[in-house]
Amino acid sequence: MNINFRRNQFRFLKIGILSAVLMFGQSCSVSVLDEEVVSGIGNNYLNTPTGFNDGVNAVYSTLRDWYGTERGNNFTIFGTDTYQNGADGSHKFINTYDGGFDARSAHAREVWDLLYQGINAANAVIERSVAVEGLSESVRKQRVAEVKVLRAHYYFILTQTYGGVDLRLTETVAPTKAATRASIAEMYAAITKDIEEAIPDLEDKARSSDYGRVTKAVAENMLSIIYLTKATSEAKAADDYSKAETLAKNVINNYGIKLVSDFAQVHQQGNEKNDEVIFSVQYTGDPLTNGGGNNSHVFFLMEYDVLPGMQRDVVNGRPFKRYRPTEFTLNEVFVNRQVDSRYYKTFKDVYYSNKPGVFNTTFDKSKAQVTFALGDTAIFDPGYEMSPAEMAKKPYQVLVPSAYSERVFPALRKHIDGARADRTQFEGTRDYIVYRLAETYLVLAEAQLKQGKTAEATQNVNIVRRRAAWPGKVDQMEITAADMTMDFLIKERERELLGEQKRWFDLKRWGLLVERVKKYNPQAAPNIQDFHVLRPIPQNQIDRVEGGASAFPQNTGY
DSSP states (O other): OOOOOOGGGOGGGHHHHHHHIIIIISOTTOOGGGSOSOOHHHHHHHTSHHHHHHHHHHHHHGGGGTTTSHHHHHHHHTTSSSEEEOSOOTTHHHHHTOTTSSTTOHHHHHHHHHHHHHHHHHHHHHHHGGGOOSOOHHHHHHHHHHHHHHHHHHHHHHHHHHSSOOOOOSOOOSOOOOOOOOOHHHHHHHHHHHHHHHGGGSOSSSSOSSTTOOOHHHHHHHHHHHHHHHTTSTTOOTTHHHHHHHHHHHHHHHSOOOOOSOHHHHTOTTOOSOTTEEEEEOOOSOTTTOTTOBOGGGTTOOSGGGSTTOOOOTTTOOOOOOEEEOHHIIIIISOOTTTBTHHHHHEEOEEEOSSOEEEEOSSOTTOSEEEEOTTSEEEEOOSSOOOHHHHHTSSSEEOOGGGOOSSSSOEEOTTOOTTSSSTTOOSBOSOEEEEEHHHHHHHHHHHHHHTTOHHHHHHHHHHHHHHHBOTTOHHHHOOOGGGOOHHHHHHHHHHHHTTSSOHHHHHHHTTOHHHHHHHHOTTTTTTOOGGGGSOOOOHHHHHHSTTHHHHSOOOTTO
16 A cells, blocks of 8 residues: 655645644644635545545555654653663653653644644545545545544544544634534544444455555454543443454454464564554655654664674664663563563564674673674673673673663564664664554453453463463463453553553553552652643643633643
8 A cells, every 4th residue: 555645745635734733733933824725726636536545645644643653652652660761861751750741842742733634634535535536436435434444543542642632523624723622422432433434334354455554354453442441431331341342353253363473473574564463554665755764663772882892783773772661561571481482572682793892891790801703692681680600601791680771771672673774764664563463362351351251351361372482381371260360461461562552551541550650660650640641732732722721721730
């Protein structure tokens, strides 16, 4: 699927984007009143099959504004129980919840603006689709269904992030300063309605032959997560968990999706289009069409490039050292490592020298110097403490947990991108996996557990756990119904999904964000408060609404 159309060339949606600038605030210096609101050329272009297709692609392109981006990662990885900040100086306030994260913060504004641009593009495509000439009715219906699912997805992100927001389901065709905040119930009603209406018109398969499009499986998987989340919100209904269960079962049983045999293969570079993937955001190696790229590859890496025997290269990545795993992650999530393979398949444990020579040691004080030839092991992180005597026998530096710091720590493997053009390239090339089957099993298990179906939940968790076992250890990986608790599932989701833009939303869904951050994230514990379960509404959004804060109130605490 070609979704590489750049939004800055998407002229026929000019009116929507320009009005969004006024309503949702892209820059204080922008005045849409100086712009032409309606473009006859734009309208005519959108009425052609090519223009309609470009419009649909532009709605898809908004996915790239959230998944794999700095803002999307910071909003979902930082400030949780499983990741704290490393030494990188950027955006630490999102992890620490201090006064630096407020209504004028760039990320709060960017997420708001970009998602609303995608929403208004979706509104335009949906409304104008009826006027497109030369397009078959089946294709028209399918594309509109895809766009409805994406619109629901963007509103779901906004709702989880900010609470009730301005709910617009028709295209904004003129500048306006009128906006109101919908209730959570109204948000979920619109979100679920969009997807439920769309499902019958989507391709009845797991993945489209035009790879990357929303299919029925994608929509059902998305809706199962939405109902699971809605069940813990103020809009909850008695049947939310049962709906989530039914939808997750449909995805698992009806589309031929299957777990890959080895957990390490799920995120193996070059294998992103594997049998387990339900939906992913497409990036590309072409710098002309890759936009800002998938940037996840930089954030989870330790400072290997200044250590003895090492220098920065493409294979090991550009280390921003932004996200450091918490003690909870390392010591309580990833346990039974001789049975469960996911610790060693999640974290990078070996660095091979790309800078030969003789060096003084740094973090490993069991020896004074190390000598490396090209390709020798330079750093080994065993994941457990070694005695100084044992470390001294190794011809390389051994990084043990007692030496972890904000600069050196276990680096996540999942997003490393060895296909970038050079060692400084920020615009990563890898697809970002949004939904995969292992999570669907865990969603199903959570929905079942919440309904008291503990035996069924246990069976579904064990499917995921058996795949994660070291050879010959499958039986030891299985849990019993007595083990199947929410506390167990809270840890199991991170064993499987660590670093995949899930955790902040998970903790919020469970009502545990503040409690668990205080307990497990020492950098954030002093500052986090109950109101931090929502992000601040961008101040420029409030300022541009007629009536200001009285018409569009800020979230409590900001």
